[in-house]
Amino acid sequence: xxxxxxxxxxxxxxxxxxxxxxxxxxxxxxxxxxxxxxxxxxxxxxxxxxxxxxxxxxxxxxxxxxxxxxxxxxxxxxxxxxxxxxxxxxxxxxxxxxxxxxxxxxxxxxxxxxxxxxxxxxxxxxxxxxxxxxxxxxxxxxxxxxxxxxxxxxxxxxxxxxxxxxxxxxxxxxxxxxxxxxxxxxxxxxxxxxxxxxxxxxxxxxxxxxxxxxxxxxxxxxxxxxxxxxxxxxxxxxxxxxxxxxxxxxxxxxxxxxxxxxxxxxxxxxxxxxxxxxxxxxxxxxxxxxxxxxxxxxxxxxxxxxxxxxxxxxxxxxxxxxxxxxxxxxxxx
Ligand SMILES: *Cc1c(COP(=O)(O)O)cnc(C)c1O
Numbered sequence: 616x617x618x619x620x621x622x623x624x625x626x627x628x629x630x631x632x633x634x635x636x637x638x639x640x641x642x643x644x645x646x647x648x649x650x651x652x653x654x655x656x657x658x659x660x661x662x663x664x665x666x667x668x669x670x671x672x673x674x675x676x677x678x679x680x681x682x683x684x685x686x687x688x689x690x691x692x693x694x695x696x697x698x699x700x701x702x703x704x705x706x707x708x709x710x711x712x713x714x715x716x717x718x719x720x721x722x723x724x725x726x727x728x729x730x731x732x733x734x735x736x737x738x739x740x741x742x743x744x745x746x747x748x749x750x751x752x753x754x755x756x757x758x759x760x761x762x763x764x765x766x767x768x769x770x771x772x773x774x775x776x777x778x779x780x781x782x783x784x785x786x787x788x789x790x791x792x793x794x795x796x797x798x799x800x801x802x803x804x805x806x807x808x809x810x811x812x813x814x815x816x817x818x819x820x821x822x823x824x825x826x827x828x829x830x831x832x833x834x835x836x837x838x839x840x841x842x843x844x845x846x847x848x849x850x851x852x853x854x855x856x857x858x859x860x861x862x863x864x865x866x867x868x869x870x871x872x873x874x875x876x877x878x879x880x881x882x883x884x885x886x887x888x889x890x891x892x893x894x895x896x897x898x899x900x901x902x903x904x905x906x907x908x909x910x911x912x913x914x915x916x917x918x919x920x921x922x923x924x925x926x927x928x929x930x931x932x933x934x935x936x937x938x939x940x941x942x943x944x945x946x947x948x
Contacts, residue, residue, distance in 0.1 A: 616859075616860070616861065617860070618784055618787055618788060618791075618860060621674055621677065621678075621781070621784055621859075622674070622677035622678050622680065622681040623673050623674055623677040624673055624676045624677040624680055624708065625673065626660075626662050626669050626672055626673050626676065626704050626707065627660040627661060627662065627665075627669040627670055627673060628659060628660055628661035628665075629660070629670075629792065630792045630795075630796065631655060631656045631657050631659050631660060631792075632655075632656040632659065633653060633654070633655050633656070633793065633796040633797070633800070633931075634653065634654055634656065635651065635652070635653050635654075636652045636653065636654050636898075636899050636901070636932070637651075638898040638899055639652055639894070639895065639898045639899050639901075640652045642894070642898050643916060643919045643920070644926070647926055648926045648927070649919050649924070649926050650805075650919065650924045650925065650926060650927065650928040650929065650930045651927070651928070651929050651930070652915070652930050652931075652932060653802070653804070653929060653930065653931050653932070654901065654931070654932045654933075654934050655789070655793055655931055655932070655933045655934060656934055657670070657789065657933060657934055657935055657936060658902070658908075658934045658935070658936040658937070658938060660936070662700055662703045662704060662707070663699060663700065663702075663703035663735055663739060664699075664735065664936070664938070664939045665700075665936050666696045666700055666935060666936025666937055667696075667785075667786075667816050667933075667935035667936055668696060668697040668700040668701065668776070668777050668936075669700050669704070669785075670785030670786060670788060670789055671776075671777035671778075671781075671782035671783070671784075671785035671786070671815060671816075671819075672700060672701060672704045672777060672782075672785070673785055673788075674781050674782060674784045674785055675771075675773055675777055675781055675782050676704050676705075676708060676710075678771075678781055679710070679771035680708065682769070682771065683769055684710070684769045684770060684771035685710055685711060685768055685769045685770075686710060686711040686712070686713065686763055686768050686769065686770045686771065687701060687704075687705050687710055687711070687712050687713075687770070687771045687772075687773060688712075688713045688714075688715065688756050688759060688760055688770055688771070688772045688773065689701045689712075689714060689715070689756075689772070689773040689774075689775070689777070690714070690715040690716070690717075690752050690753060690756050690774075690775050691714075691715075691716060691717075691775055691776065692716065692717060692718075692719045692881070692882060693716045693717065693718055693719060693722075693727065693728060693732075693733060693745065694719070694722070694727060694731055694732045694733065694882070694906070694940050694943050695714075695716060695732060696732060696904075696907075696936060696937045696939070696940065697775070697776050697777055697813075698714045698716060698732065698736060698741075699732040699735045699736055699739075699939070701714070701741075701773060701777070702714060702735070702736045702739045702740070702741035703735070703739050705739075705741065706739040706740055706741075711742075711768075712739075712740070712741040712742070713741065713742045713743075713744065713759060714736060714741050714742070714743045714744065715744050715746065715752045715753070715755055715756045715759075716733075716743055716744070716745050716746070716752075717745070717746045717747065717748050717749070717750055717752050718745070718746070718747055718748045719748060719881065719882040719883075720748050720880070720883075721879065721880055721882065721883040722882050722883065722943070722944075723943065723944055723945075723946045723947060724946075725945070725946050726942060726943045726944075726945060726946070727943045727944075730942045730943050731939050731940050731941070731942040731943040732939055732940060732943070733943075735939065744759075753775075756772055757772065760772045774813070775813050776812055776813025776814070776815055777813070777815060778813035778814050778815030778816075778818070778848075778852050779815070779852065779855060780852065780855030780856040780858065780859045781859065782815045782819075783815040783816075783818045783819035783822065783852050783853070783855070783856040784819065784856060784859065784860075785815075785819060786815065786816050786817075786818070786819020786820045786822075786823060787819045787820075787822050787823035787826065787856065787860070788819075788823065789819065789820065789823065789933075790819065790820050790822070790823025790824045790826075790827060790829070791823050791826075791827055793931070794823075794824070794827040794829055802929045803830075803831075803929060804829075804831040804929050804930065804931040805831060805832065805924075805925075805928040805929060805930060806831060806832045806833075806834055806924065806928070806930050806931070807820065807824075807831050807832070807833045807834065807930075807931045807932075807933060808834050808836060808911055808912075808914060808915045808930065808931070808932050808933065809833065809834070809835055809836070809911060809932075809933040809935065810835075810836055810838050810907035810908055810910060810911035810935055811835030811836060811837050811838065811845055811849065811872055811911075812838045812839055812881075812907060813848070814835075814845065814848040814849045814851075814852050815852050816933070816935060817833060817835040817849050817870075817872075818849050818850075818852035818853035818856055819852075819856060820833055820933070821833055821849070821853055821867045821868075821870065822853055822856050822857050822860065822862070822865065822867065824867075825862075825865050825866065825867040825868070826860070826862060826865060831931070832868070832869075832871065833871060834871050834873060834914070834915075834918075835849060835870075835871060835872040835873065836872075836873050836876050836877075836910055836911040836913075836914040836915075837872050837873060837874045837876070837877050838877050838881060838906065838907050838910050838911075839877060839880070839881035840874070840877075840881075841874045842872045842873065842874045845872035845874065846870040846871075846872045849870050849872060850870055853867065853870070873914055875914065875917070876888070876910045876911070876913045876914040876917070877910050881906070882906050884905040884906070884909060884910070884944070884947060885910075885913075887910075887913035887916075887917065888905055888909040888910050888913050889905070889909070889947065889948065890913065890916075891903060891909045891910075891912040891913040891916055892904070892905060892909040892912075892941075892948070893948075894912075894916070895912060901934070902938040902941065903934075903937075903938065904936070904937030904938050904939075904940045904941060905940060905941065905944045905947065905948075906937060906940055907935055907936075907937050908934055908935055908936070908937055911932070911935075912932060915930070915932055
């Protein structure tokens with residue numbers, strides 16, 4: 616069915632701004648001039664410091680409310696932006712929230728386990744269950760959902776990152792919104808760069824751009840895994856989302872996932888990540904994060920330096936948020 620018919624609850628400040636990054640474009644352009652870089656400010660969705668999960672949660676929480684649920688559960692890393700936005704959405708809607716969080720190897724000893732997203736989870740009243748990395752997080756969440764149901768509650772379990780077909784509808788909507796803004800500005804984006812983790816954002820964008828008839832190429836910059844695994848993840852969510860929209864036959868073109876920028880591992884920034892975070896702060900006062908957007912922007916910067924993007928092209932960077940995590944990484948910055 617069409618996207619307008621799915622249950623949806625308003626949580627985000629929309630539309631988010633679409634702005635040129637002229638000082639960055641100039642800094643990267645060199646003598647021959649480079650591409651013109653734009654940013655879609657989904658860091659400004661507004662929910663307890665915002666980010667990309669808020670758009671997904673409009674549909675996921677809409678579904679939870681339509682089913683009469685009273686408790687939401689979700690899982691992620693200790694500094695999960697998704698967990699924090701889910702906890703915030705639950706607070707705003709008057710639902711209970713339980714989080715299943717795991718430690719992330721290689722992250723800073725100071726602040727990571729208590730500041731930033733962890734602090735905000737606590738402030739908005741979520742209950743957190745914390746596990747060591749590799750622990751039985753998802754099993755614990757499933758068991759707890761069953762236990763709650765047995766006690767007469769009505770639980771709603773949201774997958775890691777809110778990445779299923781329903782959550783991805785948020786990025787179908789973002790793609791349509793971006794196309795409208797681009798038309799108003801008289802811009803046609805040749806490429807869109809986005810951090811790709813649990814894959815719902817890239818999947819929704821691909822579906823939405825295809826449905827809008829856009830020819831923009833989406834470059835997913837992996838944050839946690841190699842390209843074969845990441846494109847399989849994107850493909851699975853993409854097909855689930857297109858099914859929901861009765862668009863299973865839609866031609867979305869290639870799924871591009873680049874694994875050149877996430878090393879050494881999820882949640883651990885490399886030199887390129889930190890350079891991107893600093894460059895964007897210094898040229899545009901735009902705050903990136905060390906886990907997702909810093910890695911995606913490092914990819915975009917490297918593509919430009921390698922001459923892989925023609926001068927004069929309009930390139931969109933989708934800012935998916937996460938800046939609050941900077942406060943967990945003070946020791947590296
Ligand atoms: C979750 C997240 C992403 C990745 O989105 P997915 O839909 O999980 O691929 C990117 N940036 C930030 C800041 C995030 O929190």
